[in-house]
Amino acid sequence: xxxxxxxxxxxxxxxxxxxxxxxxxxxxxxxxxxxxxxxxxxxxxxxxxxxxxxxxxxxxxxxxxxxxxxxxxxxxxxxxxxxxxxxxxxxxxxxxxxxxxxxxxxxxxxxxxxxxxxxxxxxxxxxxxxxxxxxxxxxxxxxxxxxxxxxxxxxxxx
Numbered sequence: 001x002x003x004x005x006x007x008x009x010x011x012x013x014x015x016x017x018x019x020x021x022x023x024x025x026x027x028x029x030x031x032x033x034x035x036x037x038x039x040x041x042x043x044x045x046x047x048x049x050x051x052x053x054x055x056x057x058x059x060x061x062x063x064x065x066x067x068x069x070x071x072x073x074x075x076x077x078x079x080x081x082x083x084x085x086x087x088x089x090x091x092x093x094x095x096x097x098x099x100x101x102x103x104x105x106x107x108x109x110x111x112x113x114x115x116x117x118x119x120x121x122x123x124x125x126x127x128x129x130x131x132x133x134x135x136x137x138x139x140x141x142x143x144x145x146x147x148x149x150x151x152x153x154x155x156x157x158x
Contacts, residue, residue, distance in 0.1 A: 041066075045075045045099065045141060052077055058084040062144055072146040078103060079139050083129040092146035094122040101137030103130040114142075121151060 007022040033040070043050070043065075052074070054060030058081040062074035072092065096105070097119040104113050105120055107128040114120055115135055122128050132140075 045143065050075055054078060056080050058082060062142075070148040072144075074144040074146070076142040076144055077139055078130060078132070078142070082131040086127045086129050088125060088127045089122075089146065090125050092148055093124050093151050094128075095145040095147065095151070096120050096122065097143045097145070099141040099143060101140030102133060102135035103140050103142070104133040105130055121153075 007024065008026060010021045010023055010027055012019045012021065045065075050063055050065070052060060052063030054062055055077050056079060062076035064072060064074050066073040096114065098114045098116050100116060102113055102115040104111060105122075105128060107122060108126050109122075112120060113133050113135060
């Protein structure tokens, strides 16, 4: 005799508040998306078609993947040259996540080597640039998030 299935619990975050729902079945067991499937994006940043203009150029730009007035998401693939100039973003905080390789980030606030799995937040208005370093790979891949709103670190909160 099979035991009755316990209800499933789903948590939905709305404006920073967790709303808990009890469901009869798994929410991903549906019959398909009938409208607005284009809102769900799945891509590989390692695909050759996502090669930004900064691949071989010190003055190239990262490739913009997503754009909104308050947030921008870019992929950067520095491989051969240092960034030969300093950059200051006065409109957005920059969150830079290293996915492959490593780069040295020189900023007014100090210098760090950003390695795979690490991220750095460069506040609005801070001068910075990236440079190749000993740990750099043949291809150094970064995801850059540009956020207009203030970023509050809450990583140590429990």
